[in-house]
Amino acid sequence: MIPLSWYLLFAAALFCIGLFGVLSRKNAVAILMGIELMLNAVNVNLIAFWRYLGQSGIAGQVFAIMVFAVAAAEVAVGLALIISIYRRRDTVIADDIDMLKL
Amino acid sequence: MDVMQIIFFIFAVITLVAAFLVVTAKSLVHSALWLVLALFGVAVLYVSLDAGFFAAAQVLIYIGAIAILFIFAVMLTRKDIRDTGTQQNRTWPLAAVLAVVLFVGLFFILSSWSSFTMERPDLVSGADALSNLGQALVSVNAYLLPFELASVLLVAAMIGAIYVSLTKK
Numbered sequence: 001m002i003p004l005s006w007y008l009l010f011a012a013a014l015f016c017i018g019l020f021g022v023l024s025r026k027n028a029v030a031i032l033m034g035i036e037l038m039l040n041a042v043n044v045n046l047i048a049f050w051r052y053l054g055q056s057g058i059a060g061q062v063f064a065i066m067v068f069a070v071a072a073a074e075v076a077v078g079l080a081l082i083i084s085i086y087r088r089r090d091t092v093i094a095d096d097i098d099m100l101k102l
Numbered sequence: 103m104d105v106m107q108i109i110f111f112i113f114a115v116i117t118l119v120a121a122f123l124v125v126t127a128k129s130l131v132h133s134a135l136w137l138v139l140a141l142f143g144v145a146v147l148y149v150s151l152d153a154g155f156f157a158a159a160q161v162l163i164y165i166g167a168i169a170i171l172f173i174f175a176v177m178l179t180r181k182d183i184r185d186t187g188t189q190q191n192r193t194w195p196l197a198a199v200l201a202v203v204l205f206v207g208l209f210f211i212l213s214s215w216s217s218f219t220m221e222r223p224d225l226v227s228g229a230d231a232l233s234n235l236g237q238a239l240v241s242v243n244a245y246l247l248p249f250e251l252a253s254v255l256l257v258a259a260m261i262g263a264i265y266v267s268l269t270k271k
Contacts, residue, residue, distance in 0.1 A: 001222045002110050002150070005212070010114045010147070012208040014121055014140075016201040021125030023197030024190050029175050030130060033137050036168060037121050040144050043156075051151045053217070055226050058238045062245045064156060065235075068163055069252040073259030075168050079175040080263035086179045087269065095191060 007048035015041035028082045028092045032075060039071045110150055117143030128189055130176045138169045152225060155232050 014037055021034025043064050050060025086092050089099075103111075120140035127133040141164040148157040212218055238244040 001104070002107055003219045003221055004217065005219045006107075006110060006114070007147070007151070008212050008218070009209065010118070012205055012212070013118055014144075016205040016208075017118065017121045017125055019204060020197050020201040023200065024194035025125065026189055026191045027130060029172065029179060030125070030133060030189065033124055033133060033172060036137065036164070036172075037124060037140065040141065040164070044144060044147060047148060047151050047153050047156060051153070052220060052222060055223065055231075058231070058234050058244075061153070061156070061231065061235050062238060062248070065159075065239070066248060066252055068159060069256055072163060072168065073255050075171060076259050076263040077266065079171055080267040082175060083178055084266050092179045 004048060004052045007044060011041040011044040011048070014038075014044070026093050026095065028085075028094050028097070029079070031094060032078050032082070035078075036071065036075065039067055043067050106150060110147065113143045113146040113150075117147070130189075131173065134169060134172045134176055137172065138165055141165050141169060152231075155235070 018034045018037030018041060021037065022031050025031050025034065046060050046064045046067070050058075050064075054060045082092055085097055089097065091097065117140050120136045120143060123136040124133050124140055127136060141160060145157040145160040145165075148154070148160060239249045240246060
């Protein structure tokens with residue numbers, strides 16, 4: 001059978017790829033895609049820990065459900081903000097959205 | 103290698119390659135489609151962890167709702183994707199170094215942990231994880247409050263998304 005380490009290393013790699021996307025992309029929509037990958041990596045870890053170590057309880061699965069809900073809320077608000085900014089400023093490049101800078 | 107290991111290996115590689123293409127593809131529509139493949143690969147890994155409910159929820163919520171929302175957002179902000187220039191910002195080599203360093207660091211921290219290579223225990227027989235989860239989410243002694251807070255958060259996010267994207271003209 002599959003040892004726990006395979007899942008943990010897979011999740012770590014997925015998280016790092018998502019982090020690279022968040023830090024390196026210019027387009028704000030693509031940055032949100034990177035965040036989705038990172039949240040998925042966290043969920044794989046939670047479910048794997050539940051399956052290997054926490055079967056007596058249910059906390060791992062409940063946490064994964066919370067991550068699902070937070071991801072849905074985050075992407076709805078995030079994309080609404082990006083579309084609103086696109087309408088007002090005509091750009092989705094994260095570097096150009098600097099109204100808060102002095 | 104037994105069958106489960108081969109299935110895990112194939113889908114882990116598919117997911118990681120798709121995830122890499124999500125963050126590097128030039129066209130954002132392609133990025134969104136690779137994201138669908140990566141999310142599907144994660145759903146297969148949920149099945150391999152005996153969490154079928156999460157695989158179904160992954161397909162419904164992530165692929166069915168979030169990925170489609172991404173495709174809509176890409177299409178509504180289309181002017182910028184068609185610019186032929188690079189999609190990476192100036193500091194992307196630094197980001198790549200940081201991601202690799204983080205992975206190596208995680209690898210060393212995880213490999214020094216004693217149960218890192220533990221084998222999978224058998225499923226607890228007689229316990230139905232899905233009905234336990236459903237009971238726990240609505241039981242006052244377990245996770246009722248976080249569950250209600252999550253639903254309030256979703257309503258707030260929905261109203262906020264509608265309000266933010268309203269055009270006042």
